[in-house]
Amino acid sequence: MPQQVPQPVAQPQPAPIPQPEICPVCKGTGHVQQQVQTLFGMVMQIRDCPACKGRGTVIKRGNGAAITGLIVAILSMILLFVTKSTSIDEYTASISDVKDTCTSWMVMFWIGTVMLVVAWVLIIVSLAKKNHSPVVITAIVFASIALIVLFICMTDYSDVKDTLDMVDKYSGSYRGWNY
Ligand SMILES: [Zn+2]
Secondary structure: OOOOOOOOOOOOOOOOOOOOOOOOOOOOOEEEEEEEEEEEEEEEEEEOOOOOOOEEEEOOOOHHHHHHHHHHHHHHHHHHHHHHOOOOOOOOOHHHHHHHHHHHHHHHHHHHHHHHHHHHHHHHHHHHHOOOOOOOOOHHHHHHHHHHHHHHHHHHHHHHHHHHHHHHHHHOOOOOOOO
């Protein structure tokens, strides 16, 4: 015989900081219905909501890491795109231009790489806190694009390094790159 087993419903707690939100599991009621198989058949049991422990509200998880991760991911993606699109024309540029371009390529490459690592750390921290908000998902998308661009940049790394080494080697002996 089905029977209702109501449990006392806790009153919503006064709003602490940060602002609590209505619990998405129980829609703010603080309790959930659950069918339980007993000796007497299926029993509809009302129990405290496990997500909010009967409060009806949940404290929104800190989104700071996720937002920072998103910003850093976007910036590293832009920086790596700029790095990738920086072309070095060794045949028409002057030796100092080649050196400057290679140096800025290296600087952008490494700053972009470090930023991307930071972005992924923040994303992983957010995921570890069970934060699956759209901010985290968007950060993952941008950080993944940045990672792909980083891999493309890596294929140019040795060329840029070789050019830079060569420029350093010859910059003492030649006034100009092309003559
Ligand atoms: Zn709840």
